[in-house]
Amino acid sequence: MDNNLNGHIPSSIFNISTITKLYLGINQLSGSLPANIGLGLPNVEQFQVAANHLSGVIPKSISNASELQLLELGEYGMEGIVSKRGDVYGFGIVVMETFTRRKLIDEIFIGEMRINQWVENFLVADAIVEVVDATLLGTEEDHDFVSKRECLSSIMRLAVACSAESPEERINMQEALAILKTIKIKFSKNSAARGVVLNRRSVS
Structure with missing residues (x-):
């Protein structure tokens, strides 16, 4: 987190099925989460993307991530500064x-x-x-x-x-x-x- 990352999140990240923890919060990332996020990350336990510039809706497929214990979207869906x-x-x-x-x-x-x-x-x-x-x-x-x-x-x-x-x-x-x-x-x-x-x- 807090690595001054910007641009869109590479879609390839959401296809690494072995990921269990993904922290991308407090950056300048934009765009939206992919529709198949829950299918591409079936084993993710902790997912954090709060404090970015992401927009769109929460993908329905997130409910397929059966191991998910922590989900931090923060102000997901609202563009602007933290x-x-x-x-x-x-x-x-x-x-x-x-x-x-x-x-x-x-x-x-x-x-x-x-x-x-x-x-x-x-x-x-x-x-x-x-x-x-x-x-x-x-x-x-x-x-x-x-x-x-x-x-x-x-x-x-x-x-x-x-x-x-x-x-x-x-x-x-x-x-x-x-x-x-x-x-x-x-x-x-x-x-x-x-x-x-x-x-x-x-x-x-």
Whole structure:
């Protein structure tokens, strides 16, 4: 990584089936990833091309790389210079992957749809329960279901703000951490308050 490489990535690289780790990030590479990338690199475990000038869509064949454990595309699909807000973008994506149990290489994100767009669509529709991992929410009968839903909605909104397409539209990492602390405090207070109410009801 960070070798000042420029131009298009040679297509021959994506036909070396023995490659298990490929790091091409933080360069000036342009063009797009080949459509057959997942077929040409069946054994790749770690693939990193973040912080370049690549464009296009994520090839569907990437789902064929069954050994893939780490995929870092960064701001893939956006041309322009690398910004200091690239890290917060990755943070937002990781948060969404963690709470939705989805991966960038899932079939629904191969093509034009990206995980941040997918999450944002459900947030706009006020349907966060359709996005997050159901085991995190529990059932509507649980006393803290509403608090969990509000907490997870706030976390997903933060993740979307971190992963805005334009670097200028993203919040910075300090802001992200401050918002996370606020969410934690609010959730803790709400949970404690609901616990007190339930205890009073059980006593009466």
